[in-house]
Amino acid sequence: MSNGTQTALAGVTQEQGVPEEIVNDFSIQVATVNGSGSQSANSVLMRSIFLMGVPVSGKNIFPSNIAGLPTWYTIRANQHGYVARRREVDLCIAMNPETARDDVRNVRPGGVAIYEEALNLGTLREDITLYPVPFAKLATQSSPEPKLRKLLANMIYVGVVAELLGIGRDEVVAAIKTQFKSKAKAVELNVMAVDLGIDYVRARLMKRDPFRVVRMGLTAGKIIIDGNSAAALGAMFAGCTVVTWYPITPSSSLCETMIEYFSRYRIDPETGKATFAIVQAEDELAALGMVIGAGWAGARAMTATSGPGISLMGEFAGLAYFTEIPAVVWDIERIGPSTGLPTRTSQGDVLSAFYLSHGDTKHIVLFPSSVEECFEFAGTAFDLAERFQTIVFVLSDLDLGMNNWMAHPFQYPNKPLDRGKVLTRDDLERLGQFERYRDVDGDGIPYRTLPGTQHPLAAYFTRGSGHNEKAGYSERPEDYKNLMDRLLRKMDTARSYVPQPIVDINPNAKIGLIAFGTTDWAVVETRDQLKEEGIESSYLRIRALPFTPGLLEFVERHDRVYVIEQNRDGQMGDLIKLKVGRQCDRIQKVLHYTGHPIDARTITEAVTTAEDQMKEGK
Amino acid sequence: MSNGTQTALAGVTQEQGVPEEIVNDFSIQVATVNGSGSQSANSVLMRSIFLMGVPVSGKNIFPSNIAGLPTWYTIRANQHGYVARRREVDLCIAMNPETARDDVRNVRPGGVAIYEEALNLGTLREDITLYPVPFAKLATQSSPEPKLRKLLANMIYVGVVAELLGIGRDEVVAAIKTQFKSKAKAVELNVMAVDLGIDYVRARLMKRDPFRVVRMGLTAGKIIIDGNSAAALGAMFAGCTVVTWYPITPSSSLCETMIEYFSRYRIDPETGKATFAIVQAEDELAALGMVIGAGWAGARAMTATSGPGISLMGEFAGLAYFTEIPAVVWDIERIGPSTGLPTRTSQGDVLSAFYLSHGDTKHIVLFPSSVEECFEFAGTAFDLAERFQTIVFVLSDLDLGMNNWMAHPFQYPNKPLDRGKVLTRDDLERLGQFERYRDVDGDGIPYRTLPGTQHPLAAYFTRGSGHNEKAGYSERPEDYKNLMDRLLRKMDTARSYVPQPIVDINPNAKIGLIAFGTTDWAVVETRDQLKEEGIESSYLRIRALPFTPGLLEFVERHDRVYVIEQNRDGQMGDLIKLKVGRQCDRIQKVLHYTGHPIDARTITEAVTTAEDQMKEGK
Amino acid sequence: MTTVNPNLPSKTNRLGLPMTEYKGLDSTLCAGCGHDGITSQIVKAFYEYGVEPHRVAKFSGIGCSSKTPAYFIGNSHGFNAVHGRMPAVATGAMLANRTLVGVGVSGDGDTASIGIGQFIHLLRRNIPLIYIIENNGVYGLTKGQFSATADVGSKLKNGIVNELPPIDCCVLAIELGCSYVARSFAGDPKQLVPLIKGAIAHKGTALLDVISPCVTFNNHEGSTKSFKYAKEHEEMLHEIGFVPYFEQIQADYPEGAVKEVELHDGSHIRLRKLDRDYDPSSKPQALQLIRKANELGELITGLLFYDREKKDFIDDLNMMDEPLATLPTSQVRPSREALAEINKEFS
Amino acid sequence: MTTVNPNLPSKTNRLGLPMTEYKGLDSTLCAGCGHDGITSQIVKAFYEYGVEPHRVAKFSGIGCSSKTPAYFIGNSHGFNAVHGRMPAVATGAMLANRTLVGVGVSGDGDTASIGIGQFIHLLRRNIPLIYIIENNGVYGLTKGQFSATADVGSKLKNGIVNELPPIDCCVLAIELGCSYVARSFAGDPKQLVPLIKGAIAHKGTALLDVISPCVTFNNHEGSTKSFKYAKEHEEMLHEIGFVPYFEQIQADYPEGAVKEVELHDGSHIRLRKLDRDYDPSSKPQALQLIRKANELGELITGLLFYDREKKDFIDDLNMMDEPLATLPTSQVRPSREALAEINKEFS
């Protein structure tokens, strides 16, 4: 456990009577069984805190099965806005008899455990506050239907926790209304269950723990949403017309959300017809093949998948690269290799996405780190794919994609769609010539026409085999070399089009931190922790491959640069090393690969240890 | 054109009458049409020179179609044993009317062109020796059958060239006998055609060029074979039992040769039954899937493919890595990305093979550079795959795989098969325990049992999802991390088991050269060329990934290290840079990517240019 | 749409285009290859039907057969995808632009070996596409290995005999609900041209499995996919005629001798009875017929199955009439109000 | 081979093994899932037949169904491969060790969606393998999307209706020459056990397409793969019995009422006539029957097709009787003389 945290909590033990209050800074872990309907209770609890104006995040640790196995939901509330995972559990709600003992053992000293009274855990810990609650008994009062009763049992703990922490009933009720939308009956039942919890606390429990929620104003105007939904919405507002997919955790919800919202907002009001096609493909090869066919014909087309799907897309990815066809692939990363841990998060596909396919293939890759960026990059990815006529990967992860995040409301896109260098019939008429693969503008990007263009110059032939500037079949060494060199040039042009890194230079810092994607949230917190320990740091957050030139400058500016990522091999670190050449010995890797999202304390410890060794001259 | 070559040929022009002789050092290019049967004529010509005792190599530059398109066959004879491609054509035999003018234009000044008289190319060049020959007319004398006549026309040029160069008729006849095996009729006909050529030269042509073949003793006892056949034979002698394949150029002949030789040498004499299964799979996914199934069940199983197949094998490669199942995949590289140039050579799959699959996956990769190594590594690959219980890639290329190379006869394997850590029924009885994924020996390599082992401890469950040491399903962070760390450890152990690099340190050298695979042949020649220009060099030939520690030492020892490879992105160079850390700025890349095999002069020019710039302080 | 000009010289079609407009580059296939025959019939069919070249989109996988889209209708966009995965690419393109006339050409290896999965799902979806299998029972481009349509007992040049049963793509297509299924022979242009025209007029997937001998690797004695074998064993189901929608049908034939099949665009296929009565509207009958022919080693050719009523994938998706690819931003980007509403939902 | 002990207590099988030896780990599937029912029947069939656990090799892809091999015959090797590609893995393993009894379990998504290509080629090769499809018409593990066996008009919980025709894996299997094709229902153990036993005795691929309702995602009103629907619409072809080769057949039934089908190892399947006469040896009849049942929305169950004479892939390859995997070096490495001969050939 971290020193910082221990200091903050010193004095919080039961012997000392009522401990010092800990306000708006704790993490809750709800341990349940999947398929038991705890998901909505968890969301309601999270949203209630959010509605209290306190920054909050929720993370679901669920098994790769459908029902009956242990599941944990972690809620972090933090007045400073830190929303990364915390290693420590302050409050545990142990609803799953199978894991309850472990769950309670896992609470940090000074913490709280709420559990089913019948489990008899009263003697398990002396250093935490224990609140037994007869959930089962209370549930029998909630409904005569056993099935419903089981569902409502979860909502009872929401009431218990709310009352113990001081979360307002109004906020809970509002959260329930959001959760169950307009279904009055469901709202009513759930509120009733919550009240059972509240009443029980009032009647039977004495608050003996330090944790409290107090109203703040930090969440006003914000939304709560998961990254997959954000991406789906972003794509919808970016004019996406063809979506293909093959279900795979944790990407399925991205496309399922598309189905939902496209059906609502993308049916032409006049004709009643769809302005899109969403197709469940037979596998990931087909999914990408369809995207490529659609991109070739001019649609904004995308698919979403995860690691195993990426591995299946190799051949088609190379085709898109070599024939220069726009395509967008979202990879919601999970733990690999192979099937790996389908319900655990990872950043392990950096190299496989970047290098995907044989031969000298390389791709544009984007790394959103927030739901706002999921929304934004959904459009950016299409713009880049069409501008550069190539396949673009967007690497999100399970943590970002499937968990709930606070965010600013999405901004209506202010830029027109960049459809890239497409020549229309009129253009052809005006130009009088067209060669599909010629570098007319010196930026490596050729022009294209769409099938169906009614002009004798429009037609050309697309092939994944060797071709010359006129798109004619060619095995000539010069044609091949020209093409390959142009593709490199094109990728170079892309460096200034892709989202540039977010850089925060601290002029006093000797060290720099580099991260990407969801690791950002822990790094932000780490920087403050480091500062507390007297270590100033700069920070560069990578948002895309290929790299932009600023990277080298950042590395050169700092004695040591820590590249933090969530995979075993330090994949981004290797790419950075290659990029910065002899400066590579400034790079140090901080790696986290357990399947759980990275936390600030882990990074802080790694960095301080390394810095200490540095000082000691090791 | 290179300075070196120009110097050597100075004075060889027709104005000066009979030029200085050039003995046993020239390249011949035969330009024909594919499907015209020129392949056997080319082989006979090459073998005739070989039988004269002169080192020789033959390279086929053929189109990706079946018949009717231009094809070139290049023979290089060299008394020093250089057998890499040469850029310059000394003698051209222009049999294809469609390309004849270009072919003749392509001959280096001082060279020779032999062509069909009717093409009337007499005025095309003044700086080379022209020998018009009425091939068509001569062919009519060879046979009454038009189809046969066409085939024999090719053999006529063999006679012409042999007579002009002074290749003995006996050697030609012997080569014909080898080519047509026991078929007396075919031998007779072809010898007759050769004689037509010889007689024509004697009767009508006056030798006016400097090129001659003179008997040497440098090829005695050697064999001529292509790398794919060598690999097939190597696998046969390595006890390979299951072969799966999906046809793809340039790998098909590897498996087709297996079918041929396994049917001859691997049928049990007692039962008349096969000791192997060779299966044409429905695609490359299935091919690798079958190999994995077979490897799991204990067979030595392999497949062979090329780039597109590698791209399709991503998902299964990750499965083999993560479940630790032996598998061998030969990648006979051709030009990518995508379908690319199916009949052109490349070393472009280094990164895709090494990193194949999502997540933190990495593989053992071998790089044979000769047919001897194809034979040897076929066994090494199985030994490594079974010892390390993982997938092993062997990266050959079209140049090595499909062209004819001189070689020492294959050595009978002197080591027993290394079947790795397999526990039998007796072992289990003795040990009394077995955990599939436990690192018992500290080398990262666990033990396994084979299905069918009759012991209650034997059974375990294999899965591509998370698992613990007992092979039980697990999503626990610790189990995952343990497993991933052990896999790294295993790969580290492999460093000392894989074929070590071949290193030649020149104590006077300021520069080092690094290459792998077929690039070796050009590098060997380059070193001599550099020496002539006063540049001493050391040389390290990589034979496997992961790297061995000696690599860093080699780099540190030299001011500049040129990594020479046949791809656009300098893929091996990048891996080397990563390995050598801050020494990476000593690395310079020499890249060749045209589809034609790399030649020494190209490398020499690149290195001397770089060295000159160095001196000039640029 | 170009309108029809009635006063054209005889050497052009109803659009005023000469046959050359429907040709492509010179073939680089072996002289005599069956695939070149099919190419000619495609050229002829599109010319005679009068399809505007720019409206055509050509698709293929990899193989000798898959090279052929470069050899016809040069003024249309073509896409030579990867081996066995053309169906996905064609599906995507047809969704992006439903106004295109899609023609896919594939080989038996491309379709029945590596590609059988995508083939099946294409049929299942009923993607609007003319799908021509140039079926020679071997992999031509990789030099003569057996494909999954090679007959049991058929021999390679090197003597290897095929032991595995062939996949009959027409049977699969019918079982999977394909609504236009025909078998033909590259050496039978008279039949192939109307079948292709019918496929142009059809809505949904039109499958043509065309025996197309490989003269280099599978035209020898012992091959069941040779010109000789096919010629000797061809059994035509009917004589086929095609009357496009813009021509008047003339009923100049005796009762019962001819069956008219109306196609989706109003064109008609006219099946003139030969030895037998055949009604291509019955699945079981079609399957029985094929099975029997296969048992007898007969090459049964003609329109095997037709179903006018079948919905295609465009119907299933309830898509707009205009190509999705070129819809203006106003149609594909919901309003500011929509976003505000959504933001509200999540707040 | 363990020999049969005739003096066993009644709670063990002929090998002296109790039923528990055929069980595996506890299931982690949803309570009531059809797949668990099938697991129980597999346990029972292998127990009753008396297969030595170590001789069994279990294969699967990915899905809820594909998890089940961990739940039966714990003392056998199991392999949970990747999604849709189990057939290739099983093929390789069965080639490496032909003495294994292979059992593959797959889902309808695993087999008919992503895996249809490998499934078809497995059938075409006739790999010796018991192939059980646990068919629920949805992707269970990814939370209820339609698979390619979902019926037209069947509804997801969220109201989405399937428009695409289902793939009937039995029809495909029969068309592709599979020699043992059965359909059954997870809720009908009496039928399933003898069908699995027959599959054990069979040589070549034995396909069992078993309707196995997903209680979580596809057991509602409107689903044609629910317990309720299957129970109401099950039409048994015959009553099925299995007499293993080591038991005497007793002809205690009236003439014509029962059909005995002899299997490869000498065991018999006994089909007792119900409403109709059914002879599972005729392809066309089998296909017709299934087609009609599908049209009527009937779930026809029983042994649909059987062909004793069909060669399997091991025959085609002329393989040794011993497992290739463990042949000694002397049998797999040719002699020095052989290498000398080869070197000579290339010199």
Ligand SMILES: Cc1ncc(C[n+]2csc(CCOP(=O)(O)OP(=O)(O)O)c2C)c(N)n1
């Ligand atoms: C992934 C992949 N595997 C293998 C190949 C090699 N290959 C090219 S064409 C072909 C077979 C073509 O056979 P078919 O489709 O029957 O066409 P044909 O040449 O007979 O017309 C193969 C295996 C490839 N291009 N891509």
Ligand SMILES: Cc1ncc(C[n+]2csc(CCOP(=O)(O)OP(=O)(O)O)c2C)c(N)n1
């Ligand atoms: C390559 C790949 N794509 C997608 C997935 C995600 N996935 C896991 S199981 C499954 C479907 C399972 O459906 P089915 O085979 O019918 O089995 P069920 O769960 O219904 O028993 C999918 C799509 C995966 N594991 N691998």
Ligand code: SF4
């Ligand atoms: S090899 Fe066969 S299929 Fe290919 S072009 Fe030649 S004849 Fe045609």
Ligand code: SF4
């Ligand atoms: S989700 Fe469906 S298929 Fe999966 S275990 Fe639950 S009931 Fe069975």
Ligand SMILES: [Mg+2]
């Ligand atoms: Mg073919």
Ligand SMILES: [Mg+2]
């Ligand atoms: Mg299913």
